[in-house]
Amino acid sequence: xxxxxxxxxxxxxxxxxxxxxxxxxxxxxxxxxxxxxxxxxxxxxxxxxxxxxxxxxxxxxxxxxxxxxxxxxxxxxxxxxxxxxxxxxxxxxxxxxxxxxxxxxxxxxxxxxxxxxxxxx
Amino acid sequence: xxxxxxxxxxxxxxxxxxxxxxxxxxxxxxxxxxxxxxxxxxxxxxxxxxxxxxxxxxxxxxxxxxxxxxxxxxxxxxxxxxxxxxxxxxxx
Numbered sequence: 001x002x003x004x005x006x007x008x009x010x011x012x013x014x015x016x017x018x019x020x021x022x023x024x025x026x027x028x029x030x031x032x033x034x035x036x037x038x039x040x041x042x043x044x045x046x047x048x049x050x051x052x053x054x055x056x057x058x059x060x061x062x063x064x065x066x067x068x069x070x071x072x073x074x075x076x077x078x079x080x081x082x083x084x085x086x087x088x089x090x091x092x093x094x095x096x097x098x099x100x101x102x103x104x105x106x107x108x109x110x111x112x113x114x115x116x117x118x119x120x121x
Numbered sequence: 122x123x124x125x126x127x128x129x130x131x132x133x134x135x136x137x138x139x140x141x142x143x144x145x146x147x148x149x150x151x152x153x154x155x156x157x158x159x160x161x162x163x164x165x166x167x168x169x170x171x172x173x174x175x176x177x178x179x180x181x182x183x184x185x186x187x188x189x190x191x192x193x194x195x196x197x198x199x200x201x202x203x204x205x206x207x208x209x210x211x212x213x
Contacts (some may be wrong), residue, residue: 008125010126011123011126012201014126015125015126015129015130017132018129018132018174018177019129019132019133019136020131022132022170024142025136025137025138025140025167027134027141028140028141029140029143029144029163030143032143032144032159038155039186041147041159042159045159045163048140048166048167052166056133056170060173060176060185063177063180069203076187077189078173078185078189078192081189081193085192085193088196088200089162089203092203092207093155093158093199095158095203095207095209096155096158096203097155098161099207100153100154100155101153
């Protein structure tokens with residue numbers, strides 16, 4: 001298991017995936033800093049969670065598969081975990097923002113669906 | 122490890138570090154509490170990406186388990202803080 005066993009083109013592929021992921025994580029962070037309202041910032045942070053994580057995970061899978069000469073698919077678990085948990089956390093944070101901004105008068109947020117439901121849903 | 126891969130790893134790590142600095146600026150500025158929760162969630166993800174990149178750099182499988190733990194605890198903490206902001210308590 002010596003790192004010199006990996007061929008040049010595989011290393012180039014891993015490098016391209018890493019740079020791709022890093023660029024998108026940077027774009028997501030810039031968006032998180034510069035977007036105007038909270039609901040726009042929610043989109044920017046999704047970039048880091050999807051494309052950034054996919055790039056690094058695919059790079060890890062390719063690199064360790066070649067390095068250990070077997071299919072090293074276990075890094076995929078991170079993608080599965082992120083794909084399950086990130087939407088839940090995002091929806092919870094968005095609901096929190098809706099709930100807290102509706103309680104302040106004069107904010108431009110959509111009103112709750114249906115007349116009689118409590119606004120916390 | 123060729124110069125291409127080590128250079129790419131260095132570039133990606135500096136991208137993640139810059140992203141962490143920008144996210145931390147949002148964490149300190151953030152006008153409302155939900156902005157800070159979102160920035161903290163993004164910080165967790167950036168830390169996970171850095172850990173996975175270091176795993177490639179040192180050709181070690183240990184970093185994978187660290188990244189898995191970071192992903193789990195990031196989800197739990199963001200959910201707990203969002204629930205606290207929504208309801209005023211975490212466990213009802």
